[in-house]
Amino acid sequence: MKSEQQTSPLSRMTFKKVMVYAALIIAVFISAMMVVFQVFEYRHDYRDLSGYMREKDDLNAEWGRLLIEQQTFGATAQIGTRAVTQLRMFSPPAAQTVVISLPMTPEQKK
Template sequence: MKTKAVENNTEQSRLKKMVVYLILLALVFISALMVVFQVFEYRHDYRQLSSFMRERDDLNAEWGRLLIEQQTFGATAQIGTRAVTQLRMYSPPTAQTVVISLPTTSEQKQ
């Protein structure tokens, strides 16, 4: 009777060990899948970050070009305003406009 109880006890302990091993194996497998998933997410996020950084660099370059263009147009208007106010320059009327033409040389006639 004692041997049956011992055998039954050893069977139960083997069964418990087997269940514990299966649970541990399942947990290891699940953690491995989670690692793979995290690496995939990291690579996806890094690719997206790289594309955003490239887009930011392109937009900064375009912003610099637009600032240069704005300064160029602003300088032209500023030069015209200063010419009128400080130097008292103006466009002459047609009556005061003289057109000078250069004499043609014999080489240009041929």
């Protein structure tokens, strides 16, 4: 009987060690899987961020072109206003307008 009592605590101790090691191995495996998942999520989010940054740059470039276009149209109106007010320029009436046509060369007639 004494031998049975001595093996029993030893087998319990061995069983506890095996369970602790199994739990640690499972915890390490779960931790490793979570790291893999986090790296995947990071790369996915970084790819989305890069796409949004490219889109932002494209929109900023288009905004700059639109501002230049707006300034161009604004400058044309400002020039016309100054020509009328400061230089007293005007468009002549149709009766005072003369259209001059250049004679056609033989190459243009063909």
